[in-house]
Amino acid sequence: MMALTGDEQAMLAGRDGAGVATAMRLVTDMGRLLGADRLVPVASAHIDGCLYHGDSGTLFAEHLVAQGARVAVASTTNVGALDLRRPGNVRLAEPNRDMALRLMRAYEALGCKPSWTCAPYQAGHRPAVGSDVAWGESNAVVFCNSVLGARTNRYGDFLDIACAIAGRAPRYGLHVPDNRRAAVVVDTFGLSEALKRTEAFWPAIGAWLGRTVGEQIAVIDGLQGFATEDRLKALGAASASTGAVALFHIACVTPEAPDLSAIARPDAERLVLTPAMIRAARGLLSTASGDQVDAVAIGSPHCSYPEVLELAELMAGRHLALPLYLNTGRHVLTRLEREGRLAPLTQAGVVPIVDTCVVVTPILPAGSDKVLMTNSGKFAFYAPGNTGYAVQFGSMADCVESAVAGRLVRDEAVWQ
Numbered sequence: 001m002m003a004l005t006g007d008e009q010a011m012l013a014g015r016d017g018a019g020v021a022t023a024m025r026l027v028t029d030m031g032r033l034l035g036a037d038r039l040v041p042v043a044s045a046h047i048d049g050c051l052y053h054g055d056s057g058t059l060f061a062e063h064l065v066a067q068g069a070r071v072a073v074a075s076t077t078n079v080g081a082l083d084l085r086r087p088g089n090v091r092l093a094e095p096n097r098d099m100a101l102r103l104m105r106a107y108e109a110l111g112c113k114p115s116w117t118c119a120p121y122q123a124g125h126r127p128a129v130g131s132d133v134a135w136g137e138s139n140a141v142v143f144c145n146s147v148l149g150a151r152t153n154r155y156g157d158f159l160d161i162a163c164a165i166a167g168r169a170p171r172y173g174l175h176v177p178d179n180r181r182a183a184v185v186v187d188t189f190g191l192s193e194a195l196k197r198t199e200a201f202w203p204a205i206g207a208w209l210g211r212t213v214g215e216q217i218a219v220i221d222g223l224q225g226f227a228t229e230d231r232l233k234a235l236g237a238a239s240a241s242t243g244a245v246a247l248f249h250i251a252c253v254t255p256e257a258p259d260l261s262a263i264a265r266p267d268a269e270r271l272v273l274t275p276a277m278i279r280a281a282r283g284l285l286s287t288a289s290g291d292q293v294d295a296v297a298i299g300s301p302h303c304s305y306p307e308v309l310e311l312a313e314l315m316a317g318r319h320l321a322l323p324l325y326l327n328t329g330r331h332v333l334t335r336l337e338r339e340g341r342l343a344p345l346t347q348a349g350v351v352p353i354v355d356t357c358v359v360v361t362p363i364l365p366a367g368s369d370k371v372l373m374t375n376s377g378k379f380a381f382y383a384p385g386n387t388g389y390a391v392q393f394g395s396m397a398d399c400v401e402s403a404v405a406g407r408l409v410r411d412e413a414v415w416q
Contacts, residue, residue, distance in 0.1 A: 002031050002170075003038045011166065019069025023165035029118050030159055040132045040171045044119050045164035046144075047076040048136030049157035051360060052081040052100035053093065055183040060158060061106035065163070069110060072167035076115040076125045078137045080104040081361040084116070085354050091362040100361075110161065116355035118328035119233065119301040121148065124331075132175055134163035138240035139233070139301045139378060145247040147232050149255035149368030151175050154246050173283070179257060182249055182264045184213050187272045188222035188269060195275070196226040198414050199234075200395040201375030206235035206279035208273070216365025219263050227253045230304055237301050238285075238377025279415055285380040288371045288390035290371040291408040295365070296320075296399045297358045299327030300376040303415055305335060307396070312345060314400040320349030321406035324399070325364075327357040349403070360387045373402045 004012065008176050012024040031039060049057060083089040091098060108114050115123050118137050121144065127133045129149035136155045144150050153173040155163060163169045174180055186209070188196070195201050200257035209218060227250055239245035249257035257263040297309070303326060309324065326345070334356050336342040346352065358364050358384050362370065372389040374380055375396045383391050394410045395401070401409035 002028065002036055004028065008039060008168065017068050017103055019064050019067035019206035020165060022064065022067060023069060023162040024110065024168070026159060026165045027170065031172070033280065034169035034170050035173045036172040038171050039134045039168040040175055041167055042073055042163060042169050043131045044073050044125065044127050044133045044135060045071065045160060045166060046078060046125065046135040046140050047075055047107060047160050048078045049161055050077045050080050050104055050112070052096065052103050054159075055158060055211050058099045058103040058106065061103055061110065061161070063105050063107045064161065067110045069162075071111040071164040075124070075164040076120040076123070077104070077107050077112045078116070078140070079118050079356045079360060080116055081356055083353055083355050086352070089351070089353055089363055090356065103284075107161070110165070112164070113337075113344065115329065115331070117302050117331070118357070119143075119304070119329060120329065121321070122302065122304050122332070123329055132169065134160060134169040136160035139237035141246050142236035142240045142248065143233055145174055145180075146236055146249065146254055147229065148356045151180070154244075162284055180217065180247060182217045182219035183268055184216050184218040185260065185264050185268045185270045186218050186220040187270065188220060189345055190223070190272060190274055191278060191370045192275075193280070194414050196223060198395065199231070200262075200375065200393070201278070202231040202234040202396070203238040203375070203380070203393070204278055204282040204285065205273070206238025207285055207377050207381070208239065208278060209235070209248065210239035210245050211281070211284075212271070213243060215244035215246065217247050217249070219251055219257055219260060221251040221260055222249050224252045230307055233301055234377060238381070241381040242376045282393065282415065285377055285393035286391055286394050287384055292371045293322060293373045293392060293402050293406070293408050294370040295323050296326065296373040296403040297325040297327065297364075297379055298375050298396060298399055299325075299353075300357055300359060300374075300379040302357070303328040303332065306333050308332060308336060310396060311400070312341060314397055315345065315348055315350075318404050320403045322403045323349060323351050324403045325351045325353055327353045330354045330359055359383050364389060373399050375399050
């Protein structure tokens with residue numbers, strides 16, 4: 001049985017209105033199904049349910065609005081299906097286009113901050129270490145748990161907004177401190193320092209981790225001195241896409257792993273990652289053969305401001321032969337516009353996309369037998385199924401060189 005406080009029982013009974021009662025019913029029923037012993041107050045939420053997948057999602061959100069529901073905690077929105085800044089970027093047909101817009105507006109009416117990014121942690125939404133939150137979107141969840149050290153499970157559509165309205169989440173899974181210890185230790189000391197300094201290494205090790213551990217929690221040893229926030233972002237996104245990783249630790253780097261012994265279980269399985277294994281993992285991120293490339297896309301998760309500066313440096317006044325889709329948050333785009341950094345990129349052929357991305361809504365040119373080049377492990381995993389494009393994976397530098405050349409260009413030296 002799941003115990004409810006007197007206040008929670010009153011919310012469930014309708015004391016605070018029909019919208020809160022609906023949310024509490026969803027949260028408590030799911031908590032019982034998941035075996036939670038009680039609910040925990042949450043400090044914030046990140047809402048994935050605002051991406052249009054069908055009319056039911058729009059009607060559900062509008063039903064909550066009609067019931068007078070409002071979020072009880074700070075809540076940000078994940079990507080939607082439309083680029084609200086540049087509507088012409090998206091080819092979504094009616095009536096789906098109208099329903100997608102209604103869905104996004106409904107979440108605004110519920111009191112969510114319209115961030116429209118899959119990387120809310122880059123837009124200032126950074127809960128404190130040890131705080132309980134209710135986040136949706138797989139990359140945001142794994143970053144929140146791993147890099148920020150806050151506590152959340154992977155809250156799916158509808159349950160995420162219910163937790164935000166109720167201000168509560170079921171206490172199970174990663175909300176329980178002992179469940180956050182690592183059952184797997186990954187030894188990376190056999191990999192070269194040059195490889196660990198390479199941007200494309202991080203999505204590759206993330207892809208390997210997701211395929212290898214599934215939903216288990218791992219601590220990776222040997223990456224001390226190489227991890228940056230953007231690299232950890234890429235690792236987490238790939239591991240959450242190829243597997244169901246919601247939390248990883250990096251020994252001596254992430255907040256819950258001051259050293260290996262502090263976070264690894266005594267009976268943890270030990271895995272040694274070899275150069276051959278990481279090369280194989282990288283190879284699985286490419287599904288195309290030959291040197292054909294029809295479009296290039298970066299920014300899944302959304303590109304950070306430093307990543308866009310890196311892109312600008314790599315472009316260095318060059319003009320692109322292929323469209324390069326820059327998927328980023330509106331907070332980054334606004335800053336680029338204010339500083340005069342966006343115009344040179346667009347003049348060279350970069351296509352900025354905000355509020356959404358090229359893999360969740362129709363933006364890429366339609367057609368068969370097309371190839372997308374990307375530096376994102378998440379794009380590499382989802383693009384074939386979502387867009388019909390085959391994929392070539394490489395670093396951001398590889399992506400720029402390929403977009404300039406109009407064909408695949410990839411530096412293989414560090415991988416040999």
